[in-house]
Amino acid sequence: MSSPKPQIPNSKKRDQPGHKLLAIPGPVEVGNNVLEALAQPPLSHVSPDFTRIFQQGLLLSKKVVGSASGQPFIIAGSGTLGWDQVGANLVERGDRVLVLRTGYFGDGFSSCLTSYGAKVTTLKAPSLGEPVSLGDLESALLGQNFKLITVTHVDTSTGVLSDIKSIAAVARRVSPQTLIVLDAVCSAGCEDIKMDAWGIDVVLTASQKAIGALPGLSLLIASPRALETYSTRTSPIQGYYASWQKWLPIMEAYMAGKAAYFGTQPVNLVRALTEALQDIMKNGEEGLALRIEAHRKAARRLRAVAAQLGMKTLTSRGAEAAGLTAVWVPEGLTATKILQRAGAKGVVMAGGLLAEVKDRYIRIGHMGVSVVDERRGDIEKITDTLYAVVTELLEEKRPEPATS
Structure with missing residues (x-):
């Protein structure tokens, strides 16, 4: 199941070819x-x-x-x-x-x-x-x-x-x-x-x-x-x-x-x-407020997809950041496997930073132009990739059905 796709007028692809999409806590994608x-x-x-x-x-x-x-x-x-x-x-x-x-x-x-x-x-x-x-x-x-x-x-x-x-x-x-x-x-x-x-x-x-x-x-x-x-x-x-x-x-x-x-x-x-x-x-304080809300919206969208996959956020309710999501990986998977598979699909995510749980959670950045310029489709690509990668890995871990 893919994440919901917004209706974006005049949609166009990112016009910076030749690199993987950065979805880490920084550095982030930048505008042309x-x-x-x-x-x-x-x-x-x-x-x-x-x-x-x-x-x-x-x-x-x-x-x-x-x-x-x-x-x-x-x-x-x-x-x-x-x-x-x-x-x-x-x-x-x-x-x-x-x-x-x-x-x-x-x-x-x-x-x-x-x-x-x-x-x-x-x-x-x-x-x-x-x-x-x-x-x-x-x-x-x-x-x-x-x-x-x-x-x-x-x-x-x-x-x-x-x-x-x-x-x-x-x-x-x-x-x-x-x-x-x-x-x-x-x-x-x-x-x-x-x-x-x-x-x-x-x-x-x-x-x-x-x-x-x-x-x-x-x-x-x-x-x-x-x-x-x-x-x-x-x-x-x-x-x-x-x-x-x-x-x-x-x-x-x-x-x-x-x-x-x-x-x-x-x-x-x-x-x-x-x-x-x-x-x-460029649009003053009102524009800055809209930018902040756009980041919160992107964060909610990503976390909704993670929840569909059974991935719980590391942060408690009310303490979630607008530009970064940290989620526990599903039982039986590792952060390393998820990151490798996502990278192969063209999206770079980050592993855990706390040594005691380093391979049990991943961090996904959603900041800057990736959020505010919806024509790029970055948030859509990040959510679709996360869903595809985790779904694939969970399918691969399921035991083969017994044969008579």
Whole structure:
């Protein structure tokens, strides 16, 4: 049985031949205009043309996360560089940090901040696939004086979506001096984020997921309160490349329409990123809201097909992400077999990331142009492939009927 097929006017195939469809938690498929921007001849990183492109990218990055007052940083590096920026600029040795842990990436953020001398307390979710309890959060904040609280908005190892609006409200009420840091690598561009309205102090993300650009850029927006914490620190910054002493003057210059230099900007990556950000914000906040709803719709469609196959989601009800689905494989099958068979059919999915259950679940990304441009047929191909692969493997496992 195939998944329901939507009626798509002027349907056309993807016009990027020669590659398998990416349905992983990132990198994701990108639009033709983004690829074309990447393929242009390089510009001088201090030219007026590039300055205008970079300025636009910085301004648009703020809008995607709902900030008018924040200071954006766009720096060559992966999303992990955002962790280093937080550690290098906002943490001083001995500072207490509360890390909300809903999977692998909470552990990673904790390890990063520990390397900068933070005393980290990890607040774990009650069980695998669940978010951290708001009651446990309040108790933890009442128990100690934390300089930072970090939240992984969507942990790509589990697909768990944390309710950052409620988390921020609790933190602001119980521990108003604590900075709130959001890892939005797998949420910016497909989940609701209102940085200023909710009182979030840092939002960090990357270019290659729901933003819809290519890997290689770390995006971070810092609130005025975060910048005040940075500027009033009493110990030297423990870092060089991640230091805001180096990068803040550069970002401020480009925001003002002036070129500046610390390190050579990856001009083509920035050009492609700005193109992707323009696509996201071309219809303003209303267009962004519609984009988020399109991701939720695609997620519901994929999970409905998975349910037909008896594949339960790893995440608890109400904590499912819009851009990523993690599902347990049916009894008797392995993630490895499903991924191999899907790859042979032209769709690349991801296996589990948690070592203890690594081959028992798969992760399927549905973000960016694959969702918002229905003419490509990507979501249809992903759901049809999942259904076909699991059905085939289950059929193959059935014993042959006995013969007399």
